[in-house]
Amino acid sequence: MESEINNMFKKFEKTYNRKYRGVAEHKKALKNFKNNYKKVAKLNKGKIKEFEDTGIHSYHLNRYADQDARELLEHYGVTMLPYYLVKNEQDYLHKYEANMKKLPIENMNLYNLDDTERIYENFKKQYNRKNYTQPYEKATHYQRFYKTLVELNNKRFNGDDEAYIDSEADVIKKPHEYFFEKK
Numbered sequence: 001m002e003s004e005i006n007n008m009f010k011k012f013e014k015t016y017n018r019k020y021r022g023v024a025e026h027k028k029a030l031k032n033f034k035n036n037y038k039k040v041a042k043l044n045k046g047k048i049k050e051f052e053d054t055g056i057h058s059y060h061l062n063r064y065a066d067q068d069a070r071e072l073l074e075h076y077g078v079t080m081l082p083y084y085l086v087k088n089e090q091d092y093l094h095k096y097e098a099n100m101k102k103l104p105i106e107n108m109n110l111y112n113l114d115d116t117e118r119i120y121e122n123f124k125k126q127y128n129r130k131n132y133t134q135p136y137e138k139a140t141h142y143q144r145f146y147k148t149l150v151e152l153n154n155k156r157f158n159g160d161d162e163a164y165i166d167s168e169a170d171v172i173k174k175p176h177e178y179f180f181e182k183k
Contacts, residue, residue: 009033009066016063029066036065036082043083059085076110077150078157110156111149120145120170127167145170 009030012018020026043059064072064082072080111119120142123129132138148169155163 005034005037006030008037012061012065018066032068032071032082033061033066035068036061040083043085059083075112075114076153076157077113078110078153080157110153113146113149113153116142116146116149119149119165123165123169129170140172141170144172 012033018029020029040059040061061083064080067075067082069079069081072078072082123145124131132141148165152163152165
């Protein structure tokens with residue numbers, strides 16, 4: 001079983017062109033993949049009571065199977081699972097289903113928040129943004145841009161495949177708009 005999962009992980013890496021920064025990150029990704037695989041196997045065998053009588057056909061790993069749900073939230077600012085379900089009842093919407101709208105999770109292009117600095121530098125070049133000299137000004141525009149990426153990821157996750165970075169991505173229209181509100 002272990003070698004089968006390892007082979008599946010190799011195929012996963014190739015399919016989604018996964019590159020990891022070193023051995024430790026690769027091991028963590030493999031561990032997450034194995035944990036998610038085992039969770040999906042349990043769900044498909046009906047061993048988790050929470051999902052009984054839901055009309056679910058089966059669960060499948062998705063392109064984020066090498067991460068856990070906390071990492072997905074941290075990296076993309078979106079609450080989703082590293083697996084999705086295939087249902088046998090068309091009108092049934094399960095509370096844990098990832099991306100219930102029109103975009104399949106395999107085709108979502110989410111911005112990795114770990115790459116925000118690089119994405120922001122490209123944004124500034126593309127839209128001829130000046131380099132802010134004051135630390136406060138620099139920080140607020142960067143935070144506004146970061147918040148925009150989170151908002152865009154949420155829109156894309158919810159089926160808006162036309163959500164993209166535009167020239168207003170770092171524009172602060174209201175005071176303190178760059179802060180996240182506590183919920």
